[in-house]
Amino acid sequence: MHAIAIILFGIIVLFVSLILLTIGLNALLYSIMSILAPLVAIFIGLLGISFFGRESFLKEDRYHTFNVWIALGLIFFSLADITAILVFMTEDASQICFAVSLVQVPGLFLWVLGILGYFKALNASLRLTEGTQLWLAVGVITTLASLSLVVIFAIISPTRNILATIVGVPVIVVLGLIVCVISGILWVFREGYIARSLALLLFGVVLLLIRSIFWQVEDYCGGNPLSPISAIESYLLVGASFLLANNLNLIFESSEEGME
């Protein structure tokens, strides 16, 4: 029920955005969404920590640890959106993408930690891959892809700030990696209840990935309301994913757990 409430809120945000865009109040829309984005990120991050943060580290509960890292990453993303507001107020819009990407990096780092840690735990139970070759391959591909894309974007858009490209491209690559890993996990569990939570998380990350790609390809940062809107929708999808993940145990209720 609560997951549906969050998704409904996301639909309302889209609906309001559509109306304001149609009317032509782009600036107003950008202002509202820029403020709403970090608030939503903080709220969802705190929600995640309240669900999963109490016990996971002590008990080595991999699934809960994974959700805690995602929640902590969202807190950093909220800082990134706050940074966007501050930089926008300095009227140097070209620096927004660079600043936001930079502040997102620690949050992304936490997401990678969480997702790869969970994948490792999955692998211990399911034996999907053997040995360390996979991790080595992932590291090499990520590095090579980042370097290649930096060069490509630098050639395509020579006027863009090179620092923004150097920070922005690895963000795209890492988000792409996270999308691939979550997709793989979702494929493995596609027939179970857990797939619903993973699907929502996947859509959330895909939205962030699309946003990051548009930052590099189009002028998407300075004043364009689609950037904070996509951020809000992404955070709300992640929040709905938390709620479904937390409610997995309610499928099988027993009276004994309450007494223990």
Add this chain to the structure above:
Amino acid sequence: MHTVEINSIYIIKRETGVCLYHKDFTESAFDPQLLSSFLVAMTSFFDEATRSVTSQARAFEGTHYKIIVEFGDWTLGAVSTKEDSAGIRAKLKRLIQRFEEQFNVLRWVDIDLAVHTRFEQSVILEYVRSIIHSDTIITVRPEWEHYTKRSEVISFLRLIPSICTVREAADFLEIPLEVALNLTAEALWERAISVDNPVKPDDIYQAMSITGTNPLTGPLTPETVRTLTEFDGETPLSIAAERLKTSDLKRFLDEVALLEKRKMIELVTPAHSVAIRYTSALQSLLENCANILGLKVMRQVFLSSKQQLVDNYPWLAFVSLEEGVDIELRSSLTSATIKGSINPDVVNDGFRVLLQFVTRKVKDLLGPNPINKIVTNTRKEIQNHFPSTAYEIEWEYLTALKSS
């Protein structure tokens, strides 16, 4: 040395006190007619004394034996054995039932129905066949020809080496293993051979001298004491060997056989072995699933499965979870399995169904393919610790059908 678990068996008609069937596995046994009269007299006495419709007397105890009594409709079964256990009682009940079905006419008339010959296979199946396995060592007695007249047993013993395992005998004679197992059981029945089940890595032993001294030999060496601490009644020998950092498993098993001969350790009851095996499998399954679903969800899965089953298997109420998904057998259940007061089949049944319920619920959460993989990996882990008995868990019933 593992021998037939009973010394002798008697089936007695209650009304008349006549012994209808008896078989002795040891050289010294009771006179059947004397024992029958005694048992019928004593059970009648207890009936009179307590004025109860169902007879109360269940066991009589001697110095080195117990006589266990179970009642049928018109017969009474008695078994002389070293220890009373629910397993032996359950087998006796089954035999009484089968006897009453097969020879029902004896309830009304006394005629010669060749009872001993016709009922023999039933008794062999219950009490003899269960101790014969493929790696059981057969030792043919020196003058075996005097013990048996059966042609198939004579052919069997004439051709096999004087000491060999059942599997070796089957391979040597090029006969199916099942046939060799049945022939061995018949030869043991005829007392033409003796059998010995070697110590296996999945055996579970418990130390009998925990005070550091042996009544027979006196104080023990510190190394022996350290070894004995591993025999806690819960750890299979394969894991005990790992903990003691033993590189030569065969030598370790020989040392265990020696400790057993010296009465410093003893094998746990079949019910306890079954409980430990299933607990290990369940623990491994819960841990593997908790890696994916988290501890909270798996606790809920276990507890809701248990709640659904506790009406049919009340003893499951004594299986609980400690921290995380660590399974704990409460002391009432542990004590019942160690004493043998709960039937191994009952334990096997309950745990099997609990495992099935848990895997079904996890299948709903993860899908059929992942849970099948987890069951396969769990089976491999359990096979490492219980190489000979892991197959007794019915893994194929735990795998989910793939959705179309």
